Amino acid sequence: MKIIRPRFCILILTSLLCACAGPSLRYKKDISNLMANQKFENATARIEKNKKSQYGEKNAVLYQLDLALSQQAAYDTENSISNYLLAQDLNENLITKSVSAGAGSLIFNDNTLPYQMPMYEQALTYFFTALNYLAQENLSDAAVEMRKAVFFLDRYRESTKKTYNDEPFVQYFASMIFEEIGQLSSARIARTNALNAYEHLKGYFDAQAPSSALPDNYRDLGELVFIHFSGKSPVKISNQMSLSWDRLGFILNDNNSLQGTDKQVIDAAFSGLFGKTIAISYPSYVDNPYFGQTSAIVLQDGRHINTYNVDDISSAAKLTLQEESASLIAKTATRAATKFILSKQVHDITNKNTDKKGLVLLVDIATTILNTATEQADTRTWSLLPAQIKMARVFLAPGEYDIDFYNYDARGIPLDTYRFEKVKLKKGQRTYIWRYSSK
Amino acid sequence: MKKLLVLTLLLPLLIACGTKVERMDADTTKDLSGKWNDADSRMTAETMINDCLNANWYNKALKAKGGNEPVVIVGTIKNNTMEHINTATFVEEMQRALINSGKVDFVASQDERGEVREERLEQQEYSSEQTRKDFGKEVGADYMLSGAMESIVDKEGRKSVIYYQINLKLINVETNQLVWNGQQKIKKYVAKNALKF
Numbered sequence: 107m108k109i110i111r112p113r114f115c116i117l118i119l120t121s122l123l124c125a126c127a128g129p130s131l132r133y134k135k136d137i138s139n140l141m142a143n144q145k146f147e148n149a150t151a152r153i154e155k156n157k158k159s160q161y162g163e164k165n166a167v168l169y170q171l172d173l174a175l176s177q178q179a180a181y182d183t184e185n186s187i188s189n190y191l192l193a194q195d196l197n198e199n200l201i202t203k204s205v206s207a208g209a210g211s212l213i214f215n216d217n218t219l220p221y222q223m224p225m226y227e228q229a230l231t232y233f234f235t236a237l238n239y240l241a242q243e244n245l246s247d248a249a250v251e252m253r254k255a256v257f258f259l260d261r262y263r264e265s266t267k268k269t270y271n272d273e274p275f276v277q278y279f280a281s282m283i284f285e286e287i288g289q290l291s292s293a294r295i296a297r298t299n300a301l302n303a304y305e306h307l308k309g310y311f312d313a314q315a316p317s318s319a320l321p322d323n324y325r326d327l328g329e330l331v332f333i334h335f336s337g338k339s340p341v342k343i344s345n346q347m348s349l350s351w352d353r354l355g356f357i358l359n360d361n362n363s364l365q366g367t368d369k370q371v372i373d374a375a376f377s378g379l380f381g382k383t384i385a386i387s388y389p390s391y392v393d394n395p396y397f398g399q400t401s402a403i404v405l406q407d408g409r410h411i412n413t414y415n416v417d418d419i420s421s422a423a424k425l426t427l428q429e430e431s432a433s434l435i436a437k438t439a440t441r442a443a444t445k446f447i448l449s450k451q452v453h454d455i456t457n458k459n460t461d462k463k464g465l466v467l468l469v470d471i472a473t474t475i476l477n478t479a480t481e482q483a484d485t486r487t488w489s490l491l492p493a494q495i496k497m498a499r500v501f502l503a504p505g506e507y508d509i510d511f512y513n514y515d516a517r518g519i520p521l522d523t524y525r526f527e528k529v530k531l532k533k534g535q536r537t538y539i540w541r542y543s544s545k
Numbered sequence: 546m547k548k549l550l551v552l553t554l555l556l557p558l559l560i561a562c563g564t565k566v567e568r569m570d571a572d573t574t575k576d577l578s579g580k581w582n583d584a585d586s587r588m589t590a591e592t593m594i595n596d597c598l599n600a601n602w603y604n605k606a607l608k609a610k611g612g613n614e615p616v617v618i619v620g621t622i623k624n625n626t627m628e629h630i631n632t633a634t635f636v637e638e639m640q641r642a643l644i645n646s647g648k649v650d651f652v653a654s655q656d657e658r659g660e661v662r663e664e665r666l667e668q669q670e671y672s673s674e675q676t677r678k679d680f681g682k683e684v685g686a687d688y689m690l691s692g693a694m695e696s697i698v699d700k701e702g703r704k705s706v707i708y709y710q711i712n713l714k715l716i717n718v719e720t721n722q723l724v725w726n727g728q729q730k731i732k733k734y735v736a737k738n739a740l741k742f
């Protein structure tokens with residue numbers, strides 16, 4: 107029994123323990139339900155309570171994002187800003203790559219790597235943070251966030267060949283803020299980039315550029331900008347396939363569609379349990395059901411102002427994954443090959459050092475179980491994000507207004523209502539209000 | 546041997562758990578992230594105010610006021626950078642440099658004036674006649690100092706160059722004449738580690 111040394115076992119187990127796969131599906135569902143039921147403070151408390159158990163150090167960015175968004179939904183803008191900024195900083199610091207985590211991702215799975223925001227999530231953090239600052243009437247710091255957004259997006263667009271190479275709504279929002287602080291040149295550039303991106307993503311995104319029509323007397327009016335965080339973004343799940351390296355190459359078995367699968371395939375995969383199978387996994391998105399279809403704000407004079415989609419986060423998530431699939435497959439294949447080589451070496455060493463066939467079989471089973479158990483797709487994503495961002499804009503005479511919000515299902519029945527009381531509109535200025543309603 | 550192994554394994558954990566705090570001189574320059582910090586704020590304020598008070602406008606102003614020091618107020622400093630810079634700190638640094646120079650008189654900012662006026666208003670009702678202060682005796686500023694902070698960032702991977710440009714203007718409150726225009730530039734090269742274990 108010389109070959110299976112305790113140190114080796116410790117190394118394997120430690121690496122396994124480090125492979126934190128991020129918040130569980132059940133936890134994400136619980137938080138999502140709390141948010142859908144407008145229990146934002148409860149969601150915040152639950153997120154804080156589960157910092158270590160569900161997120162851990164590797165998912166620190168994800169923790170800050172979930173926390174910040176739940177606080178933003180509750181209009182706790184001060185804390186929300188701090189957490190978004192911390193998430194941005196942590197994400198920025200991930201530019202320093204961890205050698206151990208990198209090696210872990212090659213041998214075990216991508217969950218050994220710290221969570222890093224994809225382009226659309228990072229861009230949205232700037233928008234959300236700016237919105238918080240605007241609620242504090244701090245236009246200067248909102249502008250700082252949008253400068254960061256534009257800097258990030260412009261560099262991203264220039265450095266990628268992907269279809270989804272810019273975030274149209276965030277660019278548009280930046281142009282609105284630049285316009286407000288009188289930096290018209292920056293506003294024009296951001297607006298042009300936004301419109302180009304909306305046009306470019308027409309077939310992929312269900313979203314349109316916000317209306318920029320102005321009434322004749324707009325200089326005497328204030329503008330109300332209402333933003334609805336609508337629906338639930340899709341859920342990323344892990345799919346697993348078994349590759350049998352036995353004799354004739356490999357036999358595929360997709361465990362998400364076992365029904366109707368040829369018995370021979372299942373048998374072959376099962377036989378792999380006894381030392382000849384390598385599992386590979388890949389992520390995919392499934393829609394997260396919600397009922398909200400349309401929404402509107404209703405003014406005191408009875409006017410209904412319908413919202414419309416200005417950002418399609420659901421499609422952004424799917425398109426991002428789709429465009430990453432080639433590199434994900436390449437990485438998964440490399441990992442499968444690494445695991446196979448390691449399994450083979452363990453098998454050969456065992457075989458060489460013992461003539462007990464039972465022990466060799468036992469070691470084969472152990473390595474297969476280890477390989478299969480550690481093979482998990484990276485299903486981490488900012489799950490509290492809405493499916494869409496909807497917007498309504500209206501010009502009103504300066505003053506205070508009570509504004510009612512309605513989120514309707516497909517039959518036009520309200521799922522959620524909320525009254526914004528005494529919303530102040532000032533002459534020549536914009537007032538921003540928002541509601542997270544994901545039912 | 547086993548004990549030594551356990552100790553070796555535990556040592557990094559023990560070191561990693563400790564928080565180290567040390568007091569440092571407030572004037573010490575310590576750069577961590579490469580972003581705008583207190584040292585930038587202090588050095589820029591001192592350099593620019595020194596430049597401002599040694600420029601031509603000063604002697605002209607002294608002459609115009611019959612040898613009396615000109616009265617200055619610090620207005621708005623706009624933050625046009627990509628960082629959340631607390632411009633209030635910068636304004637405070639400039640006020641300190643101006644007052645300490647002894648070359649100008651200085652009046653409170655708009656916010657501070659509002660607070661003082663409220664106090665004066667309350668004094669009319671609650672303070673004794675001998676101690677209450679009258680309205681209409683404020684000293685009006687002759688010049689207003691305002692400006693903007695700009696930044697240009699050039700970034701490639703883990704390396705970046707951040708260029709700050711601080712533009713200050715001194716404007717004659719009566720005539721709107723621009724009497725001084727100062728500029729301070731700071732350039733920083735920031736390189737983050739490529740790898741960690």
